[in-house]
Amino acid sequence: QVQLQLWGAGLLKPSETLSLTCAVYxxxxxxxxxxxxxxxxxxxxxxxxxINHSGNTNYNPSLKSRLTISVDTSKNQFSLKxxxxxxxxxxxxxxxxxxxxLWSFDYWGQGILVTVSS
Amino acid sequence: QSALTQPASxxxxxxxSITISCTGTSSDVGGYNYVSWYQQHPGKAPKLMIYHVSxxxxxxxxxxxxxxxxxxxxxxxxxxxxxDEADYYCSSYTSISTYVFGTGTKVTVL
Numbered sequence: 483q484v485q486l487q488l489w490g491a492g493l494l495k496p497s498e499t500l501s502l503t504c505a506v507y508x509x510x511x512x513x514x515x516x517x518x519x520x521x522x523x524x525x526x527x528x529x530x531x532x533i534n535h536s537g538n539t540n541y542n543p544s545l546k547s548r549l550t551i552s553v554d555t556s557k558n559q560f561s562l563k564x565x566x567x568x569x570x571x572x573x574x575x576x577x578x579x580x581x582x583x584l585w586s587f588d589y590w591g592q593g594i595l596v597t598v599s600s
Numbered sequence: 601q602s603a604l605t606q607p608a609s610x611x612x613x614x615x616x617s618i619t620i621s622c623t624g625t626s627s628d629v630g631g632y633n634y635v636s637w638y639q640q641h642p643g644k645a646p647k648l649m650i651y652h653v654s655x656x657x658x659x660x661x662x663x664x665x666x667x668x669x670x671x672x673x674x675x676x677x678x679x680x681x682x683x684d685e686a687d688y689y690c691s692s693y694t695s696i697s698t699y700v701f702g703t704g705t706k707v708t709v710l
Contacts, residue, residue: 517699519701526603526689526701526702526703526704527638527646527689527691527701527704528701529691529698529699529700529701531698532699540697540698541698542601542698543601543696543698544601576645576646581648581651584636584651584652585632585634585636585651585652585693585699586634586636586648586651586652586691587636587638587646587648587691588648588651588657590645590646590647591645592645593645
């Protein structure tokens with residue numbers, strides 16, 4: 483069974499850098515893209531970006547200038563960094579697996595609430 | 601990239617069928633058969649219900665079905681049950697190798 487577990491700082495001040503890591507347990511790490519998705523409180527889902535085991539990335543154009551997604555294949559982990567955060571970045575952040583040849587998100591982490599407040 | 605358009609809310613009585621629409625463009629929904637649907641209960645992570653427009657993952661009830669016509673995809677829930685009350689989101693792969701979600705639909709079982 484595939485499990486995704488994420489962690490990181492839950493409270494940030496404006497202008498700081500958001501940093502989250504997601505660890506993958508079970509299944510194949512190298513056969514998939516791994517993605518980040520966020521959801522502001524009471525609002526809809528927003529796709530952030532994805533990475534594969536080779537480090538190939540695709541980013542949401544609206545976040546690209548502040549976004550870095552990286553991978554550590556030795557630990558089956560991938561990470562998200564979002565710089566210069568504002569209150570508008572307050573959201574539940576999820577990591578998820580892109581199903582092989584599915585172009586959809588078949589396994590999700592539990593989510594972590596990140597709040598940006600002065 | 602703009603969010604795909606979904607109705608804010610849809611409701612139905614137990615046993616009835618409801619359909620949720622998801623409208624995009626030729627650069628996303630209309631251009632690829634990579635539309636998926638997710639169910640999200642309050643406080644929970646989303647769950648994949650439909651992929652590739654109309655395919656169900658193992659374990660998902662056959663009361664859930666998907667279709668697409670042009671740039672509009674649809675999710676139909678038949679035999680509506682109380683447990684189906686949740687938020688539903690569509691998603692599509694796009695022409696710039698990204699994904700875009702729909703605005704979300706709250707399903708209420710009357």
